[in-house]
Amino acid sequence: MCPVRQLNIFKQLPSELVNAIENYRTEQITLPAKTFLYKQGEEHTNTYTLFSGWVMLYKTLDNGSRQILRYALPGDFLSFQADLNSPINHSAQALTECSFCVFPRQSILQMFDQHPELASQIAWITARDMSLSHEYLVNIGRKNAKERMAYLFLDLYHRLCTQMEHQEQTIPFPMTQEDIADTIGLTLVHVNRTLRSLREEGLIRLAHHRLTILDYPTLAELAGFTRPADSQPQPLL
Amino acid sequence: MCPVRQLNIFKQLPSELVNAIENYRTEQITLPAKTFLYKQGEEHTNTYTLFSGWVMLYKTLDNGSRQILRYALPGDFLSFQADLNSPINHSAQALTECSFCVFPRQSILQMFDQHPELASQIAWITARDMSLSHEYLVNIGRKNAKERMAYLFLDLYHRLCTQMEHQEQTIPFPMTQEDIADTIGLTLVHVNRTLRSLREEGLIRLAHHRLTILDYPTLAELAGFTRPADSQPQPLL
DNA sequence: TGTACTTATTAACTTAAGTTAAAGCCGTTT
DNA sequence: AAACGGCTTTAACTTAAGTTAATAAGTACA
Numbered sequence: 181m182c183p184v185r186q187l188n189i190f191k192q193l194p195s196e197l198v199n200a201i202e203n204y205r206t207e208q209i210t211l212p213a214k215t216f217l218y219k220q221g222e223e224h225t226n227t228y229t230l231f232s233g234w235v236m237l238y239k240t241l242d243n244g245s246r247q248i249l250r251y252a253l254p255g256d257f258l259s260f261q262a263d264l265n266s267p268i269n270h271s272a273q274a275l276t277e278c279s280f281c282v283f284p285r286q287s288i289l290q291m292f293d294q295h296p297e298l299a300s301q302i303a304w305i306t307a308r309d310m311s312l313s314h315e316y317l318v319n320i321g322r323k324n325a326k327e328r329m330a331y332l333f334l335d336l337y338h339r340l341c342t343q344m345e346h347q348e349q350t351i352p353f354p355m356t357q358e359d360i361a362d363t364i365g366l367t368l369v370h371v372n373r374t375l376r377s378l379r380e381e382g383l384i385r386l387a388h389h390r391l392t393i394l395d396y397p398t399l400a401e402l403a404g405f406t407r408p409a410d411s412q413p414q415p416l417l
Numbered sequence: 418m419c420p421v422r423q424l425n426i427f428k429q430l431p432s433e434l435v436n437a438i439e440n441y442r443t444e445q446i447t448l449p450a451k452t453f454l455y456k457q458g459e460e461h462t463n464t465y466t467l468f469s470g471w472v473m474l475y476k477t478l479d480n481g482s483r484q485i486l487r488y489a490l491p492g493d494f495l496s497f498q499a500d501l502n503s504p505i506n507h508s509a510q511a512l513t514e515c516s517f518c519v520f521p522r523q524s525i526l527q528m529f530d531q532h533p534e535l536a537s538q539i540a541w542i543t544a545r546d547m548s549l550s551h552e553y554l555v556n557i558g559r560k561n562a563k564e565r566m567a568y569l570f571l572d573l574y575h576r577l578c579t580q581m582e583h584q585e586q587t588i589p590f591p592m593t594q595e596d597i598a599d600t601i602g603l604t605l606v607h608v609n610r611t612l613r614s615l616r617e618e619g620l621i622r623l624a625h626h627r628l629t630i631l632d633y634p635t636l637a638e639l640a641g642f643t644r645p646a647d648s649q650p651q652p653l654l
Numbered sequence: 655t656g657t658a659c660t661t662a663t664t665a666a667c668t669t670a671a672g673t674t675a676a677a678g679c680c681g682t683t684t
Numbered sequence: 685a686a687a688c689g690g691c692t693t694t695a696a697c698t699t700a701a702g703t704t705a706a707t708a709a710g711t712a713c714a
Contacts, residue, residue: 239551239555241555241559241560241641242641243641245559246559247554247555247558247559249551249554260544261544261547261548262541262542262544262545262547262548263545269548269551270551292537296533296534296536296537297533299533299536299537299539299540300529300533300536300539300540302536302537302540303536303537303539303540303543304499305499306540306543306544306547307497307498307499307543308499308500309547310498310499310543310546310547310550311498311499311506313547313550313551313554314476314486314506314507314550316554317484317486317550317553317554317557318476318478318484318486320554320557320558320602321484321557321599321601321602322478322482322483322484322599322602323478324670324671325670325671356690356691356692357691357692357693358691362558362559364558365557365558365559366671366672367671367672367673368691368692369671369672369673369674369693369694370670370671370672372692372693372694373671373693373694374671375692376693376694388680404478404479404480561700561701562700562701593660593661593662594661594662594663595661603701603702604701604702604703605661605662606663606664606701606702606703606704607700607701607702609662609663609664610663610664610701611701612662613663613664625710
């Protein structure tokens with residue numbers, strides 16, 4: 181049984197409701213790093229919540245290039261899309277070993293039926309993801325290489341800290357420089373150059389898949405990063 | 418009373434439900450072109466559905482630049498954000514004269530209470546907007562100027578056609594070249610150059626705020642545009 | 655019907671980021 | 685510990701897009 185209680189999606193629900201949900205059959209699965217949870221173009225019948233590990237979500241273009249849409253962290257809700265009957269429009273690939281709770285469409289349908297509060301939680305979560313997606317639009321559309329990278333680092337740093345009560349300046353960083361490039365709309369080579377420059381200015385340290393924020397204020401100023409309001413799920417309206 | 422029945426958000430609801438909703442007090446307002454529905458940083462207590470006209474939604478950066486997030490077309494749902502208690506994180510400005518249905522937070526709260534199906538409609542709509550936002554991330558992050566512009570034109574063309582049973586190759590185009598620039602992450606001057614090039618290749622005509630698609634297949638190929646599945650609201654799960 | 659303002663157009667020049675290519679590094683496997 | 689593969693780093697060169705600036709064309713309204 182999946183430890184449902186700690187997931188974002190269920191965090192603010194009254195506990196008798198959570199108990200009810202735990203009684204639905206939900207499967208828990210584990211994936212090794214680099215494997216796919218699902219691939220763009222597949223039919224999908226499940227939705228997932230990420231329980232542990234990092235997942236990257238991306239779209240692939242006809243010309244073979246890739247745009248990473250989002251890094252999913254523990255608690256995030258995956259594979260929810262407007263048209264559940266169409267093939268899924270992006271891929272989800274594990275960056276580290278990951279575990280998920282699986283909700284077959286049928287279970288969700290039943291849960292919605294019996295506990296309509298859930299739908300408003302889903303709306304809430306989708307709206308929060310939307311807001312993140314808008315931030316990244318601004319980031320890619322209107323900032324230069326250093327600013328984009330600083331923003332990416334701070335966003336991940338913050339999302340991880342709020343998720344995990346994690347309070348160091350160092351976070352795990354499982355992505356490669358190519359992943360960074362495909363996230364912020366640059367090339368691998370330019371990411372490397374920019375990284376060097378941030379390093380030489382003493383703003384960050386990034387090595388062996390660990391990122392350290394050395395000068396938070398300067399980095400935040402550079403990124404145009406304003407600490408997001410601490411966003412716990414809450415009654416929608 | 419707002420002609421609620423035709424709005425996206427209510428389209429698939431059973432008609433006795435729509436009747437119930439029409440009984441809530443909803444105000445209808447009209448705004449002239451170039452005025453604001455709301456501005457980034459304001460507290461907001463209403464949500465809106467756009468009934469007629471075009472609205473642009475954008476974020477403003479500290480350095481004064483602007484990233485347009487989305488053009489809202491008739492039927493779209495506005496000002497819904499994850500944290501309804503925080504100041505709104507973007508601005509909404511009318512591009513043409515617009516009319517809206519206003520739903521005070523209190524009305525929505527009541528409606529949700531009595532008709533939980535509404536929440537899943539909201540989730541559906543938010544997920545659809547999310548998908549559009551992802552498309553634009555790909556567009557800005559991984560395409561060159563001509564491709565981005567071709568994509569923007571085709572997206573608007575399609576969204577307008579599905580909305581309005583509009584079946585010409587010419588659509589109204591109320592934005593300036595500066596607006597285009599702030600949508601696809603380019604400068605005004607480069608937009609003008611790119612526009613000329615598309616015009617010289619006989620792909621489009623754009624003048625006096627009207628856009629004509631002259632060579633759809635070539636434009637679609639260039640943009641990497643695949644016609645989105647006709648996305649009518651539908652039962653969520 | 656002219657004046658004022660906003661939008662569009664073009665040219666000349668600069669620069670940030672892309673491309674290609676070659677080494678070097680690191681972790682894993684045998 | 686050698687050999688392999690995937691990452692990272694750097695350099696040299698190219699180019700797409702940015703900048704600045706000047707002119708022209710629309711549009712609104714007094």
